Amino acid sequence: MRIRAALLAVLLTAVGCGSGQTGGAASNPDAALKVGVSPVPHAQILRYVADNLAKDKGLKIDVVEFTDYVQPNTALVDGSLDANYFQTVPYLETFKASSNAKLEWIGPVHLEPLGVYSKKIKKLADLASGAKVGLANDPANEARGLRLLQANGLIKLKDGTEKTATVADVADNPKKLEFVTLEAAQLPRSLEDTDASVVNGNYAIDAGLKPATDALVLEKAEGNPNANGLVTRAELKDDKRIKDLLALLQSQQVKDYIAKEFNGSVLAV
Structure with a gap:
C-alpha cells in the first residue's frame, strides 16, 4: 500500500506519541503478548502456536487480526501491540524509512510466494x-x-x-x-x-x-528475501517472551503444520 496522506498522518502521530506502554505487555512480564497478524496464514499459524505449543513455555498470546498492511505497524509503534507477524524485511525497512519508527526484525518464519x-x-x-x-x-x-x-x-x-x-x-x-x-x-x-x-x-x-x-x-523460494517474520519494538527485542515466541514459530512442529496445512502454498523457512 502506498501510504496515503491521511494514513501517513496517523502513522506519524503514532510514532510521535507512542510510549510503548499503552496496552502492551512491556510493563508486565506475566501479561499475554499482543501480536498483530494478517488473517491468513499468519493468524492460523499463530493460533496453532498459542493453542498447542505456548503453554510449554509459559507463554500467553493474544492474536489480533488486521486486514491491511498499515495498522499492524502503527499499533505496534503506539504500544497497542507487543509484536507483529505479517511483513517482510523490505516492507519493514520502507515503513521505518517513512516514519522513523524504532522497530526491530526478530526473525523469519515463512514465505508466501508472490x-x-x-x-x-x-x-x-x-x-x-x-x-x-x-x-x-x-x-x-x-x-x-x-x-x-x-x-x-x-x-x-x-x-x-x-x-x-x-x-x-x-x-x-x-x-x-x-x-x-x-x-x-x-x-x-x-x-x-x-x-x-x-x-x-x-x-x-x-x-x-x-x-x-x-x-x-x-516466486522462487531459493534466495528469496521476502520471508514473513516476527517484528517488535526496540525495547522489547531482548524480551524472553519475544525470543520464546520466535523459537516456537521456527520450531519443527510449526514447519510440519505449515507443510500439512498449506500444501506448498506457504513455505516454512
Missing part, C-alpha cells in the same frame, strides 16, 4: 498487447511484483532500480502492458477487471486461491 493470477488466460504468454495488469501499490510489493514480471520476461526494469522499482522504472514493455496499482488486499477482487494481477500469497489464500496450483507463475 504469484500472477488470472481469470482470463491460462499462461503468461497469452497476455495480449495492452493487457491490464494489477500490482500492489505499496513500494515494497510494487517492486517485488515488477521483479516477478521481469523474471518471467514480460518487462525489463532500468538497471539498478530492481529493489525500489515502480512502474515508472519499466524500461522495456514489449506488450505495452497497462499497470494498475491497488491496495494489496484488493488485488484478488481485481481479477474480475484485470487481465492478470500480481497477488500476495496471504491475500490469494484468503480469497480461496491455491498459489501452488492456481498461479500462472510463482
